[in-house]
Each structure stands twice: as C-alpha cells, then as structure tokens.
Amino acid sequence: MSWTLTAADLPDLARGATLLGTGGGGDPYIGRLLVASALGNGGGITMLDPDDPDDVADDALVIPTAMMGAPTIMLEKISHGREPILALRTLEDRLGEKAQATMPIECGGINSMMPLFTAAMAGLPCVDADGMGRAFPELQMETFYVYGVSSCPMSIAASDGSTIVIDTGMDAHQMEWISRGVTIRLGGASHIADYPMRGSEVKRTAIPRTISLGLRLGRCIRVAREQHRNPFEALRQELRETLYTYGVELFRGKVADVARRTEGGFVRGDVTLRGFDNDDVCEISFQNENLICRVNGTTRALVPDLISVLDVDTGEPITTEGLKFGQRVVVFAISTPASMRSPQALEIFGPQAFGLTEEFIPVEQRNPDTIPSPA
Amino acid sequence: MSWTLTAADLPDLARGATLLGTGGGGDPYIGRLLVASALGNGGGITMLDPDDPDDVADDALVIPTAMMGAPTIMLEKISHGREPILALRTLEDRLGEKAQATMPIECGGINSMMPLFTAAMAGLPCVDADGMGRAFPELQMETFYVYGVSSCPMSIAASDGSTIVIDTGMDAHQMEWISRGVTIRLGGASHIADYPMRGSEVKRTAIPRTISLGLRLGRCIRVAREQHRNPFEALRQELRETLYTYGVELFRGKVADVARRTEGGFVRGDVTLRGFDNDDVCEISFQNENLICRVNGTTRALVPDLISVLDVDTGEPITTEGLKFGQRVVVFAISTPASMRSPQALEIFGPQAFGLTEEFIPVEQRNPDTIPSPA
Structure with missing residues (x-):
C-alpha cells in the first residue's frame, strides 16, 4: 500500500x-x-x-x-x-x-x-x-x-x-x-x-521497500538514544524483521588514521582504528563505500555486505568524509538480502568486482558468535 | 553547380x-x-x-x-x-x-x-x-x-x-x-x-569549395612533379586564384628532432629543422596541427594561417606522425581566407586560443619579400 x-x-x-x-x-x-x-x-x-x-x-x-x-x-x-x-x-x-x-x-x-x-x-x-x-x-x-x-x-x-x-x-x-x-x-x-x-x-x-528500511533504521537509532538504550542492540533487533536480517558489531575503538584520494572520479582510501584499551587494529578499505573490514588481520566483513562506522555513544552513522582522528566509533556490519548474494550478483558487485581477492562469505557466517540465537 | x-x-x-x-x-x-x-x-x-x-x-x-x-x-x-x-x-x-x-x-x-x-x-x-x-x-x-x-x-x-x-x-x-x-x-x-x-x-x-580546393592543390603538386616543375612554385601560382591567395616558402632543411606526446586527447609537440648547408634553425610547435613556425627565433607564420611540411623533392605533404629524423623538407605557409582572420574568428582560433602570446600578423605581411609582385 x-x-x-x-x-x-x-x-x-x-x-x-x-x-x-x-x-x-x-x-x-x-x-x-x-x-x-x-x-x-x-x-x-x-x-x-x-x-x-x-x-x-x-x-x-x-x-x-x-x-x-x-x-x-x-x-x-x-x-x-x-x-x-x-x-x-x-x-x-x-x-x-x-x-x-x-x-x-x-x-x-x-x-x-x-x-x-x-x-x-x-x-x-x-x-x-x-x-x-x-x-x-x-x-x-x-x-x-x-x-x-x-x-x-x-x-x-x-x-x-x-x-x-x-x-x-x-x-x-x-x-x-x-x-x-x-x-x-x-x-x-x-x-x-x-x-x-x-x-x-x-x-x-x-x-x-528500502526507503522504508532507511526510515525505520534511522528512527530506531534515534529512539534508542532518546530512551538511553544501546543503539547497536536496537539496530540488531530491528534488522531481524527485515530482508537484511543480521546486524553484527565488528569493532569498538578510535580512529587512528584516514587516507583518502580522489582518482578516476572516485574517492578511494583506508581507515585504521585502534581498540580503546588494547592493541587491536581494525582496517577498512573503501572505494566511495566501505568494501572490507579486517580486525587484527582477519577479514570480518566483505562487500556486498554492509560495513558502517557509527559514533560509539550516539549510534550516529559517519560517512568517510566525516571521519576524523580520535573519533570514538563502532564498526557495524549488516547482511544483505539473498538476491544480492546470488552468483550473478556477486559477479557484478562482489569482492572480485572491486579487485579484492578474498572470497565472499556472508557476514553472519564469518562472525557466528555474534548472531543471537532465535528468541 | x-x-x-x-x-x-x-x-x-x-x-x-x-x-x-x-x-x-x-x-x-x-x-x-x-x-x-x-x-x-x-x-x-x-x-x-x-x-x-x-x-x-x-x-x-x-x-x-x-x-x-x-x-x-x-x-x-x-x-x-x-x-x-x-x-x-x-x-x-x-x-x-x-x-x-x-x-x-x-x-x-x-x-x-x-x-x-x-x-x-x-x-x-x-x-x-x-x-x-x-x-x-x-x-x-x-x-x-x-x-x-x-x-x-x-x-x-x-x-x-x-x-x-x-x-x-x-x-x-x-x-x-x-x-x-x-x-x-x-x-x-x-x-x-x-x-x-x-x-x-x-x-x-x-x-x-574547400573540397574542390584540396583536390586542386593535390592535383597541382602531382602534375608539377610529373612535369618536373618546382611543386612549391606551382602551388604558389595555383593559390593566387583561390580565396587563400598566398603561398610562402619559409624554410628548407632536414628534420633534426620531433617530440610528440598524447595528452588530454591531443597530440602535442615540437619539430626542429636545420638548414642543409648552414646553421639556420626552424622550430614548429603543434597541437594536432602546426601552430607556429619560427626561423632563427623569428616568427614567420602563425595559426590560423596554414603551416605545412612537404618533401623537398616530390612536394608530398607530410603529417606530424610521418616526420622522421633526417627527412629533407620544405616548410610552406598558406594565407587563410578573410573570414578566418576577422577579430571574432581570431578570438576562437587565433594564436591566443592556443595559449600563444604572439600577435596574429598575416603570413604575407610577415614575409613581404616572398610575395611575387602582380603579373
């Protein structure tokens, strides 16, 4: 309707x-x-x-x-x-x-x-x-x-x-x-x-219904913030009822470095994050959008699954242009719908389409421990 | 007709x-x-x-x-x-x-x-x-x-x-x-x-009638060659009866150097010629087409007047791609019709439009000695 x-x-x-x-x-x-x-x-x-x-x-x-x-x-x-x-x-x-x-x-x-x-x-x-x-x-x-x-x-x-x-x-x-x-x-x-x-x-x-989805996820973050609830947990629950299904927190830490260059009409670059009280390192590479997230050298999420960076306190998502040294953030991944993971879909916008060599494995399989068991 | x-x-x-x-x-x-x-x-x-x-x-x-x-x-x-x-x-x-x-x-x-x-x-x-x-x-x-x-x-x-x-x-x-x-x-x-x-x-x-003109000038060179006449003199006479009017021989010598590079979708570069039995130097700069010809540092012809390089013996015109070290050539200039020399025309394709600083002076005025007196 x-x-x-x-x-x-x-x-x-x-x-x-x-x-x-x-x-x-x-x-x-x-x-x-x-x-x-x-x-x-x-x-x-x-x-x-x-x-x-x-x-x-x-x-x-x-x-x-x-x-x-x-x-x-x-x-x-x-x-x-x-x-x-x-x-x-x-x-x-x-x-x-x-x-x-x-x-x-x-x-x-x-x-x-x-x-x-x-x-x-x-x-x-x-x-x-x-x-x-x-x-x-x-x-x-x-x-x-x-x-x-x-x-x-x-x-x-x-x-x-x-x-x-x-x-x-x-x-x-x-x-x-x-x-x-x-x-x-x-x-x-x-x-x-x-x-x-x-x-x-x-x-x-x-x-x-992806405009509805954007509206729903944006509202979910705001309401969680207003109610002093954990926005990442709220997002994870909200996603369960959509085609996207899984939300996964991949990393918490501070922005240590952002390198971006405009070439061939795109913005390309890398973000490096470091853990708050540990030596963990998270690296994200992007071509306009975030393509791959590695934590301590292990690939944790890969395009076409979604990799976003959000403010650790407010849950506000941050674009690559908005990233600055010292920001305290959470890296959050979202699984894509099935029609975006078919062999023909992965040929067009899977890792190899971006020059990456890693095989696409769904984010919920790469991070099985973080998926909540069904209620 | x-x-x-x-x-x-x-x-x-x-x-x-x-x-x-x-x-x-x-x-x-x-x-x-x-x-x-x-x-x-x-x-x-x-x-x-x-x-x-x-x-x-x-x-x-x-x-x-x-x-x-x-x-x-x-x-x-x-x-x-x-x-x-x-x-x-x-x-x-x-x-x-x-x-x-x-x-x-x-x-x-x-x-x-x-x-x-x-x-x-x-x-x-x-x-x-x-x-x-x-x-x-x-x-x-x-x-x-x-x-x-x-x-x-x-x-x-x-x-x-x-x-x-x-x-x-x-x-x-x-x-x-x-x-x-x-x-x-x-x-x-x-x-x-x-x-x-x-x-x-x-x-x-x-x-x-510029296709007719090309045909006429091409035929003129061939016929002169067949009749063992000087093709440059023949061209000069042929041009007198067209809108183009003046043909001027600017230099005779050997190709000493050709530098060309493809950039921004154009071929740009410079040609250097040296006199046969003297120290004279002729320099031509081009952006796809020849733009300016200097002999011993003096500008002798300038866009939109035509500057062409021809084989000294046969009168065959040579493109920039065809130029090679040691070729024996004549540099020949042709004056353009009046409608190509108006202030509005020079604004669009005069020397300044190509980043040159020299003022446009018609080739026949730059080389008055080479213009034959009316018959």
Whole structure:
C-alpha cells in the first residue's frame, strides 16, 4: 500500500540512509535540505509499494533518478535544484513517453533523497525500492543490471543546463565508463536518470521497500538514544524483521588514521582504528563505500555486505568524509538480502568486482558468535 | 553547380587534404580507402556548391559528419565502417528530421574524407565547403561557431555501437570539453555529427569549395612533379586564384628532432629543422596541427594561417606522425581566407586560443619579400 513521506520523516531517513551508505553514497544532508525545501510548508511525497499492483502497474514507466560522482565532490558541488528534473525530462524526451513514477537506484547516501526531490518537483510518486539495497560506487552495480534490465538510454544533466544522453545497449559497464568520464568533465558530480523500466521489471529486480528500511533504521537509532538504550542492540533487533536480517558489531575503538584520494572520479582510501584499551587494529578499505573490514588481520566483513562506522555513544552513522582522528566509533556490519548474494550478483558487485581477492562469505557466517540465537 | 567526385579523384584529394591538414587532421589515407571501398566499382558522390541555390536550398537540413580524436590514434583505431552512419542517424533521430546532405566540418586531413564516406554509404550528396578551411584540433574552432551556428545537439558513435548525444546549447566550448572526454573514454577516437544547420546558414558561415580546393592543390603538386616543375612554385601560382591567395616558402632543411606526446586527447609537440648547408634553425610547435613556425627565433607564420611540411623533392605533404629524423623538407605557409582572420574568428582560433602570446600578423605581411609582385 502506498504511504506518504513528509518533511518530518527526513531526519530519520537521512540517518538511516547514511547507515545504508556504508561510508559513501554522499552525505544525505544536502539532499534532505533540497527535499525539505521542495515540500515547503506541507504536503508529502506518495511512496509506492513495488509489490502492490494498485501502486505500480506492470506496464507503468518508472524512471529512476540519482546523483553521480565522488561523494566528497557531491558535497562541495551543490545542485541548484534544476538538474534532477532536467535529467528526467531529457530521458522522457528520448523515450517519447512520460514517467509515471521515479525511484532510487541506490537507497544509501544522498541518492535516497535525490529521487524524492525529483518526485516533489515533478509532482510524481516515488517507488519505495532501489537497485543497490545500500550504496555502491558504479552504475552497473545494480540488481536491475544483474537481473536483465537495460541501463540505457541514460541521461546526464549538468549545472549549466547541458544534457548528455548515452546509449550503450545492454552494456552497463560501458555506460558507467562513458558517463563517469562525462561526470569527471562536469567537475566530478552530475545528475542522472537511467534504467528506465516497466513496473513488472521493478517487481522482478528491485530490492523492495528500502526507503522504508532507511526510515525505520534511522528512527530506531534515534529512539534508542532518546530512551538511553544501546543503539547497536536496537539496530540488531530491528534488522531481524527485515530482508537484511543480521546486524553484527565488528569493532569498538578510535580512529587512528584516514587516507583518502580522489582518482578516476572516485574517492578511494583506508581507515585504521585502534581498540580503546588494547592493541587491536581494525582496517577498512573503501572505494566511495566501505568494501572490507579486517580486525587484527582477519577479514570480518566483505562487500556486498554492509560495513558502517557509527559514533560509539550516539549510534550516529559517519560517512568517510566525516571521519576524523580520535573519533570514538563502532564498526557495524549488516547482511544483505539473498538476491544480492546470488552468483550473478556477486559477479557484478562482489569482492572480485572491486579487485579484492578474498572470497565472499556472508557476514553472519564469518562472525557466528555474534548472531543471537532465535528468541 | 554540382559536380561528381569519383574514386579517381581520391589520391589527389588526399594529397591536398594532407597539405590543408597542416601536419594534423589525421592522415587522409585511411579515409580514402574507406571512400574507395564505399564507391566500389563505379559511381560517385554528388558535391554541392554552397552558393548555388539549385544545389543547396535555404531550408535544407545539412548535417556535417567527422572523426574526432588525436590523429595518431585515429590512424591506429580504424573505423569498421558503421560508425559514421550511426552518428548521422543518431542525430537525425534526435532532430526528428532527415538530413538532405552532409558536409565536412574540416577540409584538412582525414575529415576531408569521412563525410564523403558518410555520403556514399547513406546515398546523400555532400556540400563542397567546411567550417575550418584547414584542420584545427577543437570542435569550437569553426567559422560555423564564429558566425553564430549552434554546434548542438551533437552525436558521437563508437565502434561498439554505443551512441552519445550532447546538448550544451550555444556553448561550443563546453560541447568540445564533454565530447573530448567521451572520445578519450572511447579510446581516443570517435565518429561525430554536429553543427546541424540549414542551407542558409551554410551559405552565410562556411568556407566555400574547400573540397574542390584540396583536390586542386593535390592535383597541382602531382602534375608539377610529373612535369618536373618546382611543386612549391606551382602551388604558389595555383593559390593566387583561390580565396587563400598566398603561398610562402619559409624554410628548407632536414628534420633534426620531433617530440610528440598524447595528452588530454591531443597530440602535442615540437619539430626542429636545420638548414642543409648552414646553421639556420626552424622550430614548429603543434597541437594536432602546426601552430607556429619560427626561423632563427623569428616568427614567420602563425595559426590560423596554414603551416605545412612537404618533401623537398616530390612536394608530398607530410603529417606530424610521418616526420622522421633526417627527412629533407620544405616548410610552406598558406594565407587563410578573410573570414578566418576577422577579430571574432581570431578570438576562437587565433594564436591566443592556443595559449600563444604572439600577435596574429598575416603570413604575407610577415614575409613581404616572398610575395611575387602582380603579373
């Protein structure tokens, strides 16, 4: 059943989307301000349940919208508000058909917010689902692509009003390669519309209700904090009732070092943490998003499972840009839904897709002791 | 009046287009083979005179087609023949209208040939005119742009069948910037269609009859050689009857050094020549095309005037890629038509547009002694 997202939901959603952003995805804060401004003094955005045929008809045209670029640059190069609609309209013109809804391609980070902004500006509903179930750095890293939806044609809109339409047929890697080159030339961030699809394809390939999930997890952290409960334990319990199922605390300690560099249109780097009162060392490597977490040399969690860093006291998730020397944090991992762990899915966004040599083993199997026994 | 270009014209046209390519533009040889193959055992391409209303109606849609990239890479990354038509069709689809003719954007180098190939494959006529009157390295360096024709929308076709449509409005510099980024991602060379325009705009902004000019200059060199006449003197006389007017021999000597590097999608570098029996030194700097020629430290010719290097014995023009240590050559300059020397034209493709500090002074004024007195 459809539901209405209002401005009051945005702080919780931003918090949850930062958690699902796994360090990257771009801070949702800027996107949140854009959505709040588009909603003005009232009203809301109609959110469609992908599994409800009354919400999403099989033949409805759904056009996802998003921001593309290095998260560090997305924060610095703020949209003036016109580009998301321009990207949508440009793709509609190419297709010769109007979209009946927009949708996130990515529920983590700023791209949880950008389709809400597009929806509010265009007067469209937004499907409560996405194609990453978290944040990923590249456009082919979508369950849409894994399960056969064409990523093209795709459109890019720039802050100067320029538009680019790319059609690489079924080759989403080539689309990523070319659009990344364009985005670099546009200063490192751009607005896009891609993977135009029918309602039947949404149902078949999207991770369902991930905006709801972000809202729920963000609210869970806030409520636990307000009630002086342990936010990590609260998150773990909340996740048990979702497709994501397992939450695992991997490490507690202080940020000892953060190295990041912008290259090839991505932010890459490493974070080193040290235990509070011991010699334990935790290392996290990232390409926009956190990819792998090792504790004392042992791999504890690996992409596509989610690896997030949160403030040890408040449970507030922290993006890679927000990490600073001396911060006291918890590293928290979340298991991904089954459709993101299939052999075809792991080929597109498993460890090897990021140049890692470690085999993907689900986080709950790598950390069996931390899984609570069923109640 | 229209005329028919046949396969028999191609060797002379290739020679003349290499001369007009001023070292760059890409060797027309590959393009010549493509055109010859498209023409097969007979037939020809109808060449339209831009100033004849029976050839080019004011409201006719003309879509120029070309290759884009670093000349060195264009030679190595040969078209499989499908891309030029794909670029044309992609732009027609975007415009919702079929082209009535194609046209070169550049009469020097391989782009003298690519629109002929497109014309032969699509069964279209080709306008005998262009927007550079020579070769230039960047897409905004067009009399079309100087005199107000929009460069957009423009299309790019890749060898894998991918297409890209770029619309930067009237901003041809931004179109160049984005399309260059795309071309780099496509391996350094691509096929494009840009500056779609009406017949009335062709008449107002194009340099007329520049394919005829290339053919005429190429034939002039060959005939002089066959008749054991001095090809440089023959060229000088031939030019007197064209819009280009002045041919100037700047230097005779041997190639002492060639330094070239591919950067930012361009080939940049310098050539040093030494006199045969003296200490004279000639230095030429290029960005794809030759930009400036200094003899013993004195500037003798400067972009947009043409600077070409030819074999001292045969008069055969040599591209920058073809230059080798020890070659015995003549450096020959040609004055450009008046419409390429206006203040607005010099702003777009004069010395300052290439980062040079020297003021543009026409080659015939820099070298008054070499201009023959009127007969």
